[in-house]
Structures are given as structure tokens and as C-alpha cells.
Amino acid sequence: MEMSHRSKSFIDIHERAKSDLKEIMLIPDDYRIMFLQGGASSQFSMVPLNLYVNKKADYAETGSFAKKALKEAARYGEVTVIASSADKNYSYIPKLDASSFSKDADYAHITYNNTIYGTRFSSAPDTGGIPLVTDMSSCILSEPCDVSKFSLIYAGAQKNVGPAGLTIVIIKKELIGHALDITPAMFNYALHDENDSMYNTPPTFAIYFAGLVFKWAKDFGGLKALGALNREKSSLLYDCLDNSALFKPTAQKDSRSIMNITFVTGDKDKDAKFVKEATQAGLVNIKGHRSVGGMRASVYNAMPLEGVKKLVDFIKKFETENK
Numbered sequence: 001m002e003m004s005h006r007s008k009s010f011i012d013i014h015e016r017a018k019s020d021l022k023e024i025m026l027i028p029d030d031y032r033i034m035f036l037q038g039g040a041s042s043q044f045s046m047v048p049l050n051l052y053v054n055k056k057a058d059y060a061e062t063g064s065f066a067k068k069a070l071k072e073a074a075r076y077g078e079v080t081v082i083a084s085s086a087d088k089n090y091s092y093i094p095k096l097d098a099s100s101f102s103k104d105a106d107y108a109h110i111t112y113n114n115t116i117y118g119t120r121f122s123s124a125p126d127t128g129g130i131p132l133v134t135d136m137s138s139c140i141l142s143e144p145c146d147v148s149k150f151s152l153i154y155a156g157a158q159k160n161v162g163p164a165g166l167t168i169v170i171i172k173k174e175l176i177g178h179a180l181d182i183t184p185a186m187f188n189y190a191l192h193d194e195n196d197s198m199y200n201t202p203p204t205f206a207i208y209f210a211g212l213v214f215k216w217a218k219d220f221g222g223l224k225a226l227g228a229l230n231r232e233k234s235s236l237l238y239d240c241l242d243n244s245a246l247f248k249p250t251a252q253k254d255s256r257s258i259m260n261i262t263f264v265t266g267d268k269d270k271d272a273k274f275v276k277e278a279t280q281a282g283l284v285n286i287k288g289h290r291s292v293g294g295m296r297a298s299v300y301n302a303m304p305l306e307g308v309k310k311l312v313d314f315i316k317k318f319e320t321e322n323k
């Protein structure tokens, strides 16, 4: 933690982390990887500040973070909400195809996995050639991803990668260097790129830690193996919930996240009882986000299959006792 970010030791750590991430995600050579700070929330502003040319962008409104992202983009230009699932409390991913997008948009933005509502895109929509930007904060490294379908991927590290404080940006080189004049230096991709993410002191410990996780992911068998495990984990939970007479998953079947499994009993008191008893049984952090209630099992890469099996057993036991 005391290492200078200019020391050879740290530069080696930084380089190794970048090359391992490139290898795991099969990032093509015409992309740059940046290790920044400010969380995914700063990307909500950096994306429009750097990508606006006509100052027009398309956003899919699929949850709270998508709404926050489009609100920031609307400060600097014209945002078109091309689809929204607000009508059903963000329980589904709207269908998008090339005809959904504006011809003159500088970019289109989707939130790949909606952490709070437990929904996810299962593939990158065809934008008809408009650069596609995605927030992968809660699903990066959870399954194979065709990076070439996106012009920019960003993610806060704190779910699947490492400690909070590191933000990953994977961006097509051609999109760098067109920031609006008002862009603060720290929000300019070009400046970070020219300085190899070391314009100022980077979050050295978080990068070191992320590097360990990238190595672990490689040794685990890469995104194919992680994807298979995450599908197994989430299927176990969804099968249990689909077969339950007490609980029901809140996300529509074709839109279900493999990272955040949201469910309810339909009775607030029973939900509260479940959360309390689950916590007592050592199944912590199962309460749904305060904006939606119910329950949410976040089964990020660090959650082993055994943890999910314990939750499934507990759900069944609770159901029997609370018929």
C-alpha cells in the first residue's frame, strides 16, 4: 500500500493487471483499458462529456442506475429515452433492434445488468452502427462477453473485481480525443489515456487486488467457466422460486439476471420475517434494495455454489414453516 505508483514494482503490477484483463475478456487490440476512480457514477458524466459530437444520445431506461446515467447525459445534450420498463417496475428488459435507435445519436447507452431490479440484457442489441455504451458494474466477469459489440464498457470494481475505488473503462481507441471543451481534466479520457491511467495517483491497492482477481479468474478457467458456474448458481435459485407456493421471482423469465436474484412473498411482514430469520441463520445481505423491498440474493463471483445451496435449503425450510 505504500508503493509509489511510479515505482517499477507498481508499474509491473499495473501492466500485468491490464494484460490479464485483456486476456480474460478477449479485448481486441483497438481498445484501451483504463483504471480510473470516481465509480460508475462518474462514468455517467464522463461518457456524454467525451462522446457527444451532435450532443444527442439514446438511453434505455431499465432501472435506477440507468435513470441516473441519463439524467447526467441530459445536462450536456439531448437524451432520447428509446425504451423504458418503468411501466412494470423495471421487471423486464425492453426489446431493442436497429429500428429502436435514433439515426443521429452519438451513442446509445444500456445498463447491462440492473442490480436493484434483478434484470439483465442477454446480448448486445443491434444499434444499426451507433456506438454502444454499457454499464457492466454488476456483471463484469460474470460470463463471456463479446467486447467487439460495444464501443465502451465501464464498471465499478466493487462487485466482481475487487475493492471499491477502482473503475474499469474499456473503450475503442477511435472514441478517445473528442471531449467537449467544458470537460474537466480528470473527466477527459484522452488525458488518462496519454498518461496510461496515471495522470494522478491511481488507486494502487485496488488495482493490485483486481490483478489478483484477474489471475484467479484465469486459473478458474476464464469467463466460460465463471459463466457456467453463475448460470448453475442462479438456475438453482430460480428453479426453487419457480416451484415455490410462497415466493416468486420479480424479474420476467426472459430478462433474469444471473447476479442479482430478486424475489418476494407478496406480504411485507413475511418478507421481513424471512430476512430476519435468514440473517440469524448466517444468510446476510438478503434484504432487497430499499427502493423495491422484498429480497435480493446477490450471487457475485465470490459467492460459492455451497452458499446458494444453503439459501435454497433455507427458502424451502421457511416455506414449510410458514405455510
Ligand SMILES: Cc1ncc(COP(=O)(O)O)c(C=O)c1O
Pocket (backbone or CB within 6 Å): 038, 039, 040, 041, 042, 065, 111, 113, 114, 115, 135, 136, 137, 138, 156, 157
Ligand atoms: C449497475 C450499476 N451502475 C452504477 C452503480 C454505481 O456505482 P458506483 O457506486 O461505483 O458509482 C452501481 C452500484 O451499485 C450499479 O450496480
